[in-house]
Amino acid sequence: MDTNKLRQKILDLAIHGKLVPQDPNDEPASVLLERIKAEKERLIKEGKIKRSKKSAKTSDTPHYEQVPFEVPSNWAWTTLGEISNYGDSNNVSVTDIADDEWILELEDLEKDTASIIQILSKKERNIKGVRHKFKKGDVLYSKLRTYLNKVLVAPQTGYCTTEIIPFNSYCGISTHYLCHVLRSAYFLDYTQQCGYGVKMPRLSTNDACKGMIPLPPFAEQHRIVAEIERWFSLINIIENNKEDLQTAIKQAKNKILDFAIRGKLVSQDPNDEPAVELLKRINPEFTPCDNGHSRKLPQNWCWAKGMFIFSPMKSVQPTGETFQYIDIDSIDNVRQTVKETKVIKSSNAPSRASRYTQKGDVVFSMVRPYLRNIAKVCFNDCIASTGFYVCSPLDMLHPEFCYYLMISDYVVNGLNQFMKGDNSPSIKKRDIDNWLFPLPPFAEQQRIIAKIEELFSTLDNIQKALEA
Incomplete structure (x- = not known):
């Protein structure tokens, strides 16, 4: 709004x-x-x-x-x-103004609203020259840069810069x-x-x-x-509560994700193939971890370590003259999206091998994960900085569910505990490999995604209305 x-x-x-x-x-x-x-x-x-x-x-x-x-x-x-x-101003030399009198300058007024930001007396300012005297109830009109809309009715007597014209009717x-x-x-x-x-x-x-x-x-x-x-009083209430509304929207999204990964957002279908059976079929080496976590999951869900649900990361050196590159600056950590990629000459490639990404992957920054530099990759054949863990979901994990999982408080806040270092505290690849992720049946993942997108769409519309 x-x-x-x-x-x-x-x-x-x-x-x-x-x-x-x-x-x-x-x-x-x-x-x-x-x-x-x-x-x-x-x-x-x-x-x-x-x-x-x-x-x-x-x-x-x-x-x-x-x-x-x-x-x-x-x-x-x-x-x-x-x-x-208007124009019949009472000019007063600063030397004739008492130290405790109010001196109004243009910077004391907020643009558009003309709200008084501060009230300072003569003794609190280092001023010379002449000021206009005004009385309570006078209109104070800024003739300088009128588009700033600094116009108000004086709440008390004082003196103002000559760029402000006091007048009465x-x-x-x-x-x-x-x-x-x-x-x-x-x-x-x-x-x-x-x-x-x-x-x-x-x-x-x-x-x-x-x-x-x-x-x-x-x-x-x-x-x-x-x-x-x-x-205007109602509008002021809206403005004062705007930040609270923004915070409430963010909290609502976090709560939706929390319900989603705990199996409380959509109902379970007993006919869905259990997640553990799917994992065993895709990866015979998979070992259930249901006893490794205090939180109880729905019957057809299971706990799985990152190493069993993400493809091993591929370290590559770029070929060709240029390549698309994702680093921390590429991430919009408010919307969790890649705002832009960098096009870099292969001759300027980082000396260390970087991580290959493709559409559907999620890049998760291992440097200060609490900053939530997490994003979906929406294009193929890109290279990410070694500071990212590339979550490339295997067939038992839907890419969209993977994304919602990785931006959830459970994952972000949980991984923060493994940070080490002072200047740029980071987690290790093994921390994500060994982290326990809640995994629903594949069919339920799709139902969860649809519900999240429905609810997020409503919240996003509210967000757009606030920003419009």
Whole structure:
């Protein structure tokens, strides 16, 4: 789940008037704009604000020949400059700021969410120059690299870098609503079109003030803000639990594998040929090991050492000009797959003979096995590093069941106990040769594989939804 896209969808619905229903009893936004106009005229006469510079074509009652999109009938289009004091910043020299005052810098804000990462006072920073003073409730808008979406409503009074513009609204227009408009994809697109500078693009004060704002009635602004916050709160819960969900999926897969290799994932069929009979027929030298393990297996299963279920590894030197090579870097140890093979010139082949692999084999790293550098080989005629044990299943072991067996906690955690060495602790070939593996009848292996793939597919779909 792409939570940033979900947030933007909610903001898009909000600024189009589609997030909450309209109330015909609400005072129209056009009346609010007239009140703002009167308020600004009063403040100009009192000398508290200056009249904005207007072109000769600009009338006292703005009329927009082309608006970005349609809004409900009781809404109105305006500009940021008409409804706020954007750009009228209070500049303060750092020397005039008390040591315990909050100093906000751009790096203190998380991109996209604008969450405050840290709050540091002047005495905790080494700063010079000038800062903008802001009050609790002001909108703090980063004009530098607007695509980072660092826009928020100030939770308390403080001072900020001059790359952040603090401003407030006239006649009580919700600064929280304005903040959401400025964070919307619609307004971000606008700032990208008129920003200046290449490496560090900025939004000029003039362009910011000309940015068009869809304005709802006063009461609807607050209903919209409440609904946005409700949805964003749910999204935050999803984000906070996303890591827990990922962990739960991993644990679920491990549990499925544990059930699978203990004979508890699918039911047994008494008509299946017992695994021990199949082993004896394929390898007359096989000796049952049922008394060598404390865990009890289903009746038709048996314990078998690795040496009886895997083909002896073939050490080969490459022939031809080049060869495909698998080493630790080739393995994606999260998905247990070979992400890519290396093509190496035969003249650069390792001095020690490497292990021949073919499609259906499983390579299991004997170096730090707890890192789970384990993968299926999905192509023929490849050579693996000597750091791998190549699990090439014999006829009594299905290749897919072999793979699920080797990535199970029982095998990985069990083999970890044999590690020796400090810098690169490893196990030996003999450790896998002598390890006891639970072996079901061949027919049951196929049923287990089908069930694992069914369950893993469901979990993988959840995983993709989390990552989308």
